[in-house]
Amino acid sequence: MRISIGSDHGGFNLKQDVINYLISKGYDVVDKGCDSVESVHYPIYANLVCEDLQKGNCDYGILICTTGFGMCMCANKHKGIRSATVRCTDEAFLTRSHNDANVLCLGAKYTNIEEAKEIIDTFLNTPFAGGRHQIRVDMIKKTEDK
Numbered sequence: 001m002r003i004s005i006g007s008d009h010g011g012f013n014l015k016q017d018v019i020n021y022l023i024s025k026g027y028d029v030v031d032k033g034c035d036s037v038e039s040v041h042y043p044i045y046a047n048l049v050c051e052d053l054q055k056g057n058c059d060y061g062i063l064i065c066t067t068g069f070g071m072c073m074c075a076n077k078h079k080g081i082r083s084a085t086v087r088c089t090d091e092a093f094l095t096r097s098h099n100d101a102n103v104l105c106l107g108a109k110y111t112n113i114e115e116a117k118e119i120i121d122t123f124l125n126t127p128f129a130g131g132r133h134q135i136r137v138d139m140i141k142k143t144e145d146k
Helices: 009-024 042-054 069-075 089-099 113-125 132-144
Strands: 002-007 028-031 060-065 083-085 103-107
Touching: 002 009, 002 042, 009 028, 009 060, 009 103, 009 113, 042 060, 042 069, 042 103, 060 069, 060 113, 069 083, 069 103, 083 089, 089 113, 089 132, 103 113
Parallel strands: 002 028, 002 060, 060 103, 083 103
Antiparallel strands: none
16 A cells, blocks of 8 residues: 655654654555655645545555644645544544545644554554445535536
8 A cells, every 4th residue: 555645844743753654564655745844835745645646646645734634625625635634543434434535634733643553544444334425425526526
């Protein structure tokens, strides 16, 4: 499984820890930046990660900023991206199983690396339930086409 990951300066340190964790679990990780804690604009990195998914270069994306909200807002502007800011494993499970989310957003101010590991494991290992949830995801896709 190939995962594209990006952060702004507020998420840089957590991103580095997440990358190390993902590599230790055997995932192929594509780091789209940023490269330090120097202030940057988060949409740049959200866009790069989402483009990896849209082009089929990666299976999932992970975006990290201070709250997770800015990255999530930007990611959801991209066709085919279903992004969610997640704070616990229950939310990770539900957004994968009900919404078929393909981009996980984390807030570095509110999520430590141990919590992030549990959230990521749940997100990456939870299948989409389909059924009535597929109808709703299809409705989201139709909205994108407007």
